[in-house]
Amino acid sequence: MKQLKEMEIFESLLGTSNNELVKQAVEEGRHPIGYHCYMTPLTILEVDGLFPVRLRAPQVESTEDGNFYMGAWLCSYSRSIVQALINGDYDFLDGLLGTLSCVQIQRAMQHEGLLDLDKKKDPFFYEMIDIPRKELEASERRAIIETRRCADVLTDKFGVDTSADALCAAIHRHNEFNALMRSIGDMRKEDKPKITGAEWHTVMVASLVAPHDLLVEPLEALKAALDTRTPDRAREPRIMVVGSTLDDPAYTALIEEQGCRVVADRYCFGSMPGLEDIDENGDPLEAIVHHYITDTQCPRMMEESKERGEYVRDKVAEYHVDGIVFETMKFCDLWGYEVVTNFHRLQDAGIPIARFEREYRLSNEGQIATRVQAFVESIRNKDIL
Amino acid sequence: MDMQELLGRNIAGANSLVEQISSKKKDTLIDQWVDFKYWMRLWKHVMKLSATAKPEVSAAYLDYPWMAESMKGVNMHKRFTIGRNGQALKMSCTVDDLLYSKMTGQDQEWLFCDPEHTVLYNILVPNEILKAMHVQNYMLESPANTLSMLDQNDIHQYFDKVYSLGLPQDTCTYASLSPGIVLSGEMEVAKRCPCLIASNRACEGASASWAPVVEALGDIPTYRMDVPENFSTDPSVMDDFIDDIKGMIDFVHEHTGAEMDWDELRHICENQNEVTRIQMELWELNRGPEPPAANDLTWQPDMIWYNINPGTDVAVEGYRKLLKLAKVAHEKGECSVKNMKYRALLWNPPTFMYANFWNWLERCWGIGICMDMETYHEPVLIDTRTPEGMLHGIATQWCYAPMARHNRGTAQNTINGLSELARIYRPNMILDLNHMACRASVGLTGALKEWSRDHNVPVCFADYDMFDNRVVSRQQIRDQINRFMQDVMHAEPLDASLLVFDDSDEW
Numbered sequence: 093m094k095q096l097k098e099m100e101i102f103e104s105l106l107g108t109s110n111n112e113l114v115k116q117a118v119e120e121g122r123h124p125i126g127y128h129c130y131m132t133p134l135t136i137l138e139v140d141g142l143f144p145v146r147l148r149a150p151q152v153e154s155t156e157d158g159n160f161y162m163g164a165w166l167c168s169y170s171r172s173i174v175q176a177l178i179n180g181d182y183d184f185l186d187g188l189l190g191t192l193s194c195v196q197i198q199r200a201m202q203h204e205g206l207l208d209l210d211k212k213k214d215p216f217f218y219e220m221i222d223i224p225r226k227e228l229e230a231s232e233r234r235a236i237i238e239t240r241r242c243a244d245v246l247t248d249k250f251g252v253d254t255s256a257d258a259l260c261a262a263i264h265r266h267n268e269f270n271a272l273m274r275s276i277g278d279m280r281k282e283d284k285p286k287i288t289g290a291e292w293h294t295v296m297v298a299s300l301v302a303p304h305d306l307l308v309e310p311l312e313a314l315k316a317a318l319d320t321r322t323p324d325r326a327r328e329p330r331i332m333v334v335g336s337t338l339d340d341p342a343y344t345a346l347i348e349e350q351g352c353r354v355v356a357d358r359y360c361f362g363s364m365p366g367l368e369d370i371d372e373n374g375d376p377l378e379a380i381v382h383h384y385i386t387d388t389q390c391p392r393m394m395e396e397s398k399e400r401g402e403y404v405r406d407k408v409a410e411y412h413v414d415g416i417v418f419e420t421m422k423f424c425d426l427w428g429y430e431v432v433t434n435f436h437r438l439q440d441a442g443i444p445i446a447r448f449e450r451e452y453r454l455s456n457e458g459q460i461a462t463r464v465q466a467f468v469e470s471i472r473n474k475d476i477l
Numbered sequence: 478m479d480m481q482e483l484l485g486r487n488i489a490g491a492n493s494l495v496e497q498i499s500s501k502k503k504d505t506l507i508d509q510w511v512d513f514k515y516w517m518r519l520w521k522h523v524m525k526l527s528a529t530a531k532p533e534v535s536a537a538y539l540d541y542p543w544m545a546e547s548m549k550g551v552n553m554h555k556r557f558t559i560g561r562n563g564q565a566l567k568m569s570c571t572v573d574d575l576l577y578s579k580m581t582g583q584d585q586e587w588l589f590c591d592p593e594h595t596v597l598y599n600i601l602v603p604n605e606i607l608k609a610m611h612v613q614n615y616m617l618e619s620p621a622n623t624l625s626m627l628d629q630n631d632i633h634q635y636f637d638k639v640y641s642l643g644l645p646q647d648t649c650t651y652a653s654l655s656p657g658i659v660l661s662g663e664m665e666v667a668k669r670c671p672c673l674i675a676s677n678r679a680c681e682g683a684s685a686s687w688a689p690v691v692e693a694l695g696d697i698p699t700y701r702m703d704v705p706e707n708f709s710t711d712p713s714v715m716d717d718f719i720d721d722i723k724g725m726i727d728f729v730h731e732h733t734g735a736e737m738d739w740d741e742l743r744h745i746c747e748n749q750n751e752v753t754r755i756q757m758e759l760w761e762l763n764r765g766p767e768p769p770a771a772n773d774l775t776w777q778p779d780m781i782w783y784n785i786n787p788g789t790d791v792a793v794e795g796y797r798k799l800l801k802l803a804k805v806a807h808e809k810g811e812c813s814v815k816n817m818k819y820r821a822l823l824w825n826p827p828t829f830m831y832a833n834f835w836n837w838l839e840r841c842w843g844i845g846i847c848m849d850m851e852t853y854h855e856p857v858l859i860d861t862r863t864p865e866g867m868l869h870g871i872a873t874q875w876c877y878a879p880m881a882r883h884n885r886g887t888a889q890n891t892i893n894g895l896s897e898l899a900r901i902y903r904p905n906m907i908l909d910l911n912h913m914a915c916r917a918s919v920g921l922t923g924a925l926k927e928w929s930r931d932h933n934v935p936v937c938f939a940d941y942d943m944f945d946n947r948v949v950s951r952q953q954i955r956d957q958i959n960r961f962m963q964d965v966m967h968a969e970p971l972d973a974s975l976l977v978f979d980d981s982d983e984w
Contacts, residue, residue, distance in 0.1 A: 160922075160923045163911075163919035170920070192885070195680060195885070195920065196916050196920060198917075199916070199920030202888040202920075206888055222705055225677045225684065230720040230721065231703055231705075234714060234717050394687070422645070422647070423645075425682040426681060429682075429685035429686060429689065431642070431643035431644060431645075432642045432656070433692060435643055436642065449645065
């Protein structure tokens, strides 16, 4: 398919943490607050005067300091985040909102305090919320209390409005933005998608690292360009990528170079979940917390192993997926156990599935390419037979 | 693994052990007599257990290789007590004697003879609740906790089973051992149990490992406790945990019909309080220049009588006996480590695949571990006047349980804990047994190194795997400690023959 110049803005946002739209928003007097986990109630960071920035490490090439502080046997994502923090890649942030989600990224976030990196600016917002590992009323109540406390601290430090009205407005904007994103993402359901998996991944990651309002115009332009784009003539095997956090579209591009199309993305930094609406009725803070706790597909949720498998199967049907690439980050315990459970469940359900282990940064390209190429060929052969 | 292979490997292990033990005589005839007497008593307990075992339990010894491994317990005791004399020897013997005479066998009988009325649970679940509800119970990690301590080599097949299903080999072997046993089909009887109580502790690897276990047990009804992590920064979260404990009580009632007996819970909590008081007194003695209960004498009783099986009458009995012996040793100036040269703290759990490594520390380098991370806890006394008071006390104790408090929540849980122990026990050095698969612990490696520099206390980082000796062998652990002692502490070994030796076939 013809390359779209409308994609350039999104691609440019991924090369550096302090990208042009972040700089623009900061110049306008808004406060960027970093976060690391899907389960963060980040809509409280979408009120006027604030904007969320999901942590990545695009500028980190090696993790010597991260390895020193975190040891060599933690996932390379968490070590890269520590390295990025130490390198000063996130010095532009005015705060960090962490969650006690997976222990590795917890430890990474804790180094912000351990290394006194939070003392570089004043005021600096630095909080960690305990989020439940199961759906229990008491735990959700606790998460709501902690989120309310964080919202009050944000108001106190930055003078932003986190009242119920302000949160309602933030939810509404959040939902509108998601609707726009979905209008593009849903194109992947078509038999011959007009957007590649790598392009979608780029757009999705960009939406998490730049202020939403500054992305509306580029997204609308992209949508218009996609509407008139001529898709590829041949139908390629449709692949769903499932697994650990994946914020580098180069992985998706590598997978697609083996002769397939990635049409579904079930990983952190993906859209499944990621673009669902938050309930606009009732108490907005409760709605925000409830949404992020219940909408997640993170394997840290103790009681939902089977539900996660069913979710993937549903998406396989919805997106007419021919096969799943199951990728796990090395040293990720949660996804490691998903291999023992859901990988086999999906296999037993008759879904072609291939697995590889990877690092945070794209490496072992040859091995991954070979693995995926063989998998794609097996799908093609299955179709022929 | 079949029984023939099991026997063959064990004969090699037994021979190696006999050779080692026979070369280590006790200092005095009294010590020799104590050693012999308790050895006979332990065998008596084991034989009695075997002779009086119900047919179902006897059959389990043949059906499940991990059951048969428990016969090596007496030899584990011998490995712990090599070179040990005086009050220290008596303390070791007391602990194991009580363990075998009063604490072994009941839970296995429940599991194998009456599984339909036996509730399964995982470690770090408040099992006082199950005891107070008079519910038969079995800790599903019981085999995992003891297997590699009994024999470093006879457990690889369980790891390999989960690895064959795709679990990455860098995952915590403690978390993967129980799934390995279940998925190998060596816990089939557990499928008949009414329910399972699991939790989110000690870490997320352990938490995640229950999903395949639950599935393998036929989707056994499971209650998952979600213990809060912010307990040290926000004490009000205890209320959430208490709600969760109440949920557990309702769940057990739903699946067994059992009711909470608050009087029984009071008795259990009062026992636990008594153990806490005795521990404070006993641990205080270790602050002196000749700690009477260093190394495993501190760790083992706390593990079995405070953490794994709290609130029992035998725990009170055992600790009272230990304190009495420790006081005698203290008055005599008798250190439990014969030639102690270094006061140390142990950070992280000990080497389960090298259960008697404390013994090696003593005899090779004269290292006395005055306190360790798993053992030490704040003296939380439970208010037994009301049910709410008891639940609050239990909730607090379990939030601050070992590993759980270090692996979860803020980094200060770990760093401040270490600082506190160093302040109290004034160590010359700290031994950090760095279980490489423990993400929470490894994630603070740099912080620990900086702590060491700031507090001027050398820390020996020995990287290893807690349960799988194929990753780092016992000799490789010793090599790391040897290098540290020679290069950093400039120490001379007490016995150079213990620097390097082949115990790869030993149990």
